[in-house]
Each structure stands twice: as structure tokens, then as C-alpha cells.
Amino acid sequence: MRIVVLTGAGISAESGLTTFRDSGGLWEGHDPMQVATPEAYADDPGLVQRFYDARRAALTQVEPNAAHHALVRLEAALGDDLLVVTQNVDDLHERAGSRRVHHIHGRLRSAWCTRCDERHDWHGPLADGPACPACGGSELRPDIVWFGEIPYGMDLVEEALEECDLFVSIGTSGVVYPAAAFVHWARGATLELNLEPSAGAGDFAESRRGPATRLVPDWVN
Numbered sequence: 001m002r003i004v005v006l007t008g009a010g011i012s013a014e015s016g017l018t019t020f021r022d023s024g025g026l027w028e029g030h031d032p033m034q035v036a037t038p039e040a041y042a043d044d045p046g047l048v049q050r051f052y053d054a055r056r057a058a059l060t061q062v063e064p065n066a067a068h069h070a071l072v073r074l075e076a077a078l079g080d081d082l083l084v085v086t087q088n089v090d091d092l093h094e095r096a097g098s099r100r101v102h103h104i105h106g107r108l109r110s111a112w113c114t115r116c117d118e119r120h121d122w123h124g125p126l127a128d129g130p131a132c133p134a135c136g137g138s139e140l141r142p143d144i145v146w147f148g149e150i151p152y153g154m155d156l157v158e159e160a161l162e163e164c165d166l167f168v169s170i171g172t173s174g175v176v177y178p179a180a181a182f183v184h185w186a187r188g189a190t191l192e193l194n195l196e197p198s199a200g201a202g203d204f205a206e207s208r209r210g211p212a213t214r215l216v217p218d219w220v221n
């Protein structure tokens with residue numbers, strides 16, 4: 001049984017990470033959808049860097065939850081027949097022990113040098129313009145896919161969806177594309193596990209309602 005699991009902010013909500021739409025959504029009075037754009041970074045790089053520095057720092061205050069851990073158990077059972085595709089930029093899947101995780105929208109704990117194109121594991125702030133460990137330049141940006149930018153590894157994801165026997169979507173509102181279209185790209189059966197109906201709920205063969213920390217372990221066990 002080849003399974004592709006798509007996760008969104010809802011799987012990390014019970015770990016204490018605010019989702020995009022549930023937290024009243026504002027950051028320093030800014031709509032995240034406005035800050036997470038190359039235009040915002042061009043206009044006010046300091047604002048965007050502080051946005052991601054704050055979220056990167058918040059990772060030290062949270063731990064993976066029962067939903068993340070259940071997917072680790074599923075990976076132990078399925079091995080390479082399970083792929084977790086996440087829209088999340090947090091590292092809770094990996095900290096729970098998942099190995100086969102693909103971040104289509106990037107990672108908070110990675111910095112990308114737009115001068116030498118190197119990527120570096122990064123835990124500290126970027127707002128103070130640190131030097132790139134590879135080229136010494138000061139053009140490190142968050143390794144995050146912003147609105148209007150192409151998500152990472154779409155070929156890998158498309159192939160996995162075309163070959164899967166089951167596609168499961170966990171904790172996502174189904175509003176942001178191309179992730180919101182994956183249910184249509186999936187060849188196999190489709191299941192949604194979400195607190196409330198997502199925008200694409202009607203496109204799933206089955207939808208279950210409830211918190212991820214209950215729904216995901218129940219589904220895996």
C-alpha cells in the first residue's frame with residue numbers, strides 16, 4: 001500500500017504553533033499572506049526577516065504531538081511506501097522521527113544564499129544580516145517558498161501522487177495551490193482528516209472531523 005500524506009498547519013496546531021487562518025491570522029498587524037511574498041521582501045527585508053526569525057525562535061518552545069508520532073509509526077510499518085508531503089515550514093515531523101518528509105514550501109531552519117545559491121541549516125536570526133558561510137556575502141534569505149514562487153520538488157510530488165494507492169490530507173484548509181489540487185492528482189483513494197471541512201472537502205472520498213491528535217492515531221492504529 002503506497003500512501004502519500006499531505007499535512008498543513010492544523011497538524012502542528014496542538015503543539016502550540018498558530019495556523020494561518022485560525023489565529024486571527026495577523027502578525028505585527030500584517031496579514032501573513034502579505035509578508036510571505038518576494039515583493040514584501042524587496043520592499044522591507046527587515047520586516048520579513050523578523051517575521052521568520054520570530055517563527056524560527058518559536059520552534060524551540062514546541063514539541064511534536066501524537067499526530068506527528070503516529071506518522072512515524074506508520075513509516076516504520078510502510079517504509080518507502082509512505083511519503084509525507086508537508087506545507088509546513090516547521091521541523092516537527094523530523095523531530096518526531098519521520099525520515100521521508102518533503103517540504104514543498106521550504107523550512108524555517110534553513111537559510112538560502114541568493115548570491116552563491118547555497119543552502120545552510122540555520123537556527124538563529126537572519127535579520128542582522130549574517131554572512132553566508134560559503135561565500136561570505138550577506139544575501140541570506142529564509143529558505144521559504146513565498147506566494148508567487150514555485151513550490152519545491154513538484155515533480156517528485158506529482159509522481160508519488162500518480163502512483164499512490166491512498167492520499168490522506170491532514171490539517172489543511174485546502175485554499176493554497178498547488179497543494180489544494182493534490183486531491184485531484186491522486187490516483188488512489190482519498191481521505192481527509194481535519195478539524196472542520198476544508199475548501200476541497202467535497203473532493204475527498206471520505207472526510208473525518210476532529211483534532212489531529214485523535215484522528216491520526218485512530219487512523220494509523
Ligand SMILES: CC(C)NC(=O)[C@H](Cc1c[nH]c2ccccc12)NC(=O)[C@H](CCCC/N=C(/NCCC(=O)O)S[C@H]1O[C@H](COP(=O)(O)OP(=O)(O)OC[C@H]2O[C@@H](n3cnc4c(N)ncnc43)[C@H](O)[C@@H]2O)[C@@H](O)[C@H]1O)NC(=O)OCc1ccccc1
Nearest residue numbers: 008009010019020021087147148171172173176177195212
Ligand atoms: C491564497 C491562494 C489563493 N493563493 C495561492 O494559492 C497562490 C497563487 C495561486 C497559484 N495557483 C492558483 C490557483 C488558483 C488561485 C490562486 C493560485 N499559490 C502560490 O503562489 C504558490 C506558492 C504557495 C506557497 C506559499 N507559501 C506558503 N508557506 C510558506 C510561507 C510561510 O509559511 O510563511 S503557503 C502557507 O499557507 C498555507 C496555509 O494553509 P494551511 O496549512 O492549510 O493552514 P490554514 O491555517 O489555512 O488551515 C489550517 C487547517 O487546519 C485545520 N485545523 C486547525 N487545527 C486543527 C487540529 N488541531 N487538528 C486538525 N485540523 C486542524 C483547520 O480546520 C484548517 O482547515 C500553507 O500552504 C502554508 O504553507 N506558487 C505557485 O502557484 O507557483 C506557480 C506554480 C504552481 C505549480 C507549479 C509551478 C508553478
